[in-house]
Amino acid sequence: MDLKDKLLSSFLAFENNVDLNSPVHDVRSEAIKNFETKGFPSKKEEAWKYTSLNNLQKIDFSVFPKQETVLDYKEIKKYFLHEIDTYKIVFVDGVYSSYLSETTHDGVDVCLMSAALTKPQYRQVIDVYFNKVASKDESLTTLNTAFSREGAFIYIPKNKVPKKPIQILHLATGNEAALMLQPRNLVIAEENAEVQVIERHQSLTGNEVLTNSVTEIFAAQDAIVDYYKVQNDLDTASLIDNTYIAQKDRSVVRVHTFSFGGKLTRNNLNYYQNGERIDSTLKGVTILGDKQHVDHHTLVHHAQPNCESHQDYKGVFGDRSTGVFNGKIIVDKIAQKTNAFQQNNNVIISDKATVNTKPQLEIFADDVKCSHGCTIGQLDEDAMFYLQSRGIPKKEARALLMYAFANNVLESVRIPELKARINALIAKKLGVRVGFEL
């Protein structure tokens, strides 16, 4: 039985398990219908031209984990940003682990999707926001919608700021030979609210894991959302990360994606600007080796005047890794005075690595400033020579240059401890200790 059939048949069992009277029931049934018609995307589709899911579909994933596992905090401490105090929402094999987590309802809601979907006090919020910006058409998103039950739910009311950043951690223990996870997150920042979220998916053993995650982010007027995605998983873990962001007037949403590992990572990052003077920032650092594959697929839809978007993706590709960047900017007719910038720079450091990039502009307004730039190249030989002539060994010199290359993406990271952590990760990835912090 292929994965699609398996998912379709397990949907019936899933439905019986959850509350059939829940308001999301119709949404789920609608979504599964769409997935049934569309199936998994194939390379024939333009959006999936460079990423194939064929091999993943051959694996016999179990859709529901059979047993719960208790993990010791010590074992997994390193996956947390433990240097600072944070709220934590931790899932082990897709099941919430209250023992490892720290949630709150004090002024702000940092809790579970399952609670939000079932408890009456959240009914109104769910009605207004759930599945409102996520695509009802894209097959993998609707697959997630159909199975949406668990994930993080973050609600920041007007003028509130949570005391500390929020960490979402998904752990896979490898109890199943192959496990498919479908977390669903909802982040809402009401007017003038502010929130910082760090999300990470981590597999703990060499067993196959496929995560098809959907995150919806809503930023109301003047809200500020910082979202950090840390992707440094094992070579048996695949991640399809769909993020949908709806912004209103003067809001700021910044998403940073750090891709350092995983077998196949696909990031679908979609911004919809539904107001004026919005700032959208999308940044990413990708450093790959082995046979890893990362596909960044971004969309920024400028639908109102006077907005800005800034995209900056850097990639370093070694061994047999492949990197894809597909960035689309749409500027509607009425979105005059839009400033949209996009930058994608890649360095290939091995003979077998491949980079495919497609920066794309679709512009319907005339009074705009839009640009995209994209490069594929190597490290500057003159710079290498300069460093070497000053006694810096070749390896360090190379790492130093790549470090500098990737580093300006980190400038906008607003949690210093996270910045340090990412810096360390980059240094480790490049196989060098630089011995200082940039």
Next chain:
Amino acid sequence: MAYTEEELKKELETKEYEYGFYTDIESETFPKGLSEEIVIAISKKKEEPEWMTEWRLEAFRVWQQMEEPEWANVTYKKPDFQDISYYSAPNKKPKYESLDEVDPELLATFEKLGISLEEQKKLAGVAVDIVMDSVSVATTFKKTLAEKGIIFCSISEAIQEHPELVKKYIGSVVPQKDNFYAALNSAVFSDGSFCYIPKGVRCPMELSTYFRINQAGTGQFERTLVIADEGSYVSYLEGCTAPSRDENQLHAAVVELIALDDAEIKYSTVQNWFPGDKEGKGGVFNFVTKRGLCEKNAKISWTQVETGSAVTWKYPSCVLKGDNSIGEFYSIAVTNNFQQADTGTKMVHLGKNTKSTIISKGISAGQSQNSYRGLVQVNSRAENARNFSQCDSLLMGNRCGAHTFPYIEAKNKTAQIEHEATTSKIGEDQIFYCNQRGIDTEKAIALIVNGFSKEVLNKLPMEFAVEAQKLLEISLEGSVG
């Protein structure tokens, strides 16, 4: 005289296609529709050898299995391929040695177009292979060229007289099954140009063909094959104007360039087919496959100025097969009213130390859509490949659109690829600056557009550059609101 914007707009909207006239020349036209019989009939009509008929039929069979591509960023009513007549040739077709023998009516047509053969012969030094509804009716300067060993004739003549060259190279760069329209063209092409430059010869003049679509309801399927043998050089021009028509005309041409070791081909196009009226009615569908193959140290340079056609779908490409080969693409695409253009290039780097340059300028006005679609591909063996791409778009008014779809695929670590794109409009301050100095708005726009497209215009041969500059002005006058 100072125009107000409103007046300007009005004048432009009412400005009819200047070259919209229709010459009634008795011509022989096949019944509408496409079948194996028609393909065979076309081949027979042209007295082609059997291998050619077979080649056409092979293409036709492949075409039947294919579907029309839909990926381009254009929308149009698909042509009904059974409602087109696939062959039409001016009836009187003996070959002329001098202009006096040419049908006077035909000559009058050319005069209206401003292409006086006489003048061109004397002044421009251009050998013209005029294609009037598919069959070459006049070829000048053939003798001069023959002395150098250069073959410049219609493709049907080449099939007759130089079958070994045609057989060897036709379909070698654009195979029959390359794409839907290339397959269609391979099956039914009626005529086109053939050019062969022998080893080490530098072609002494610019070769040029003027294409015209004349007969109502006949699509034109031109086939051009240019072969530059080792160490040779040729500059080839292609320019087009077409009469105004209500019904959509289909044009699916195939151009193949082959540059052998150390050869250089410069191919320039000015395309000004009927773009449809201001309501977007009518106009030519232009679905063209152009591709060049570069062997060692060879260079192919495409330059194009696209101002006409209702729908354009065109990607002049270079396959950089040999080491140290160079591909260049310079393009200006102007769309106005309801025109749609999806154009760009493909640079496929296969050999070592290959270089490519892409400069694309898109100008959209009215309610038109202008897309750049390009591919830069560096294969794993293409050491030290270098590419520079620049796509700039200029938008006039807020009802048009500019799009870029650049694909960049690198499989080699020594590749250096740069791509930049910008989108902007003509600034009010720029216009104000010109106005202040006594230049009226219309002229100012022409000036700015000219500056914007300078990089590409400079690449055109002299004769064309002047024509192209005029075309830009005509196509864009008053479109700033």
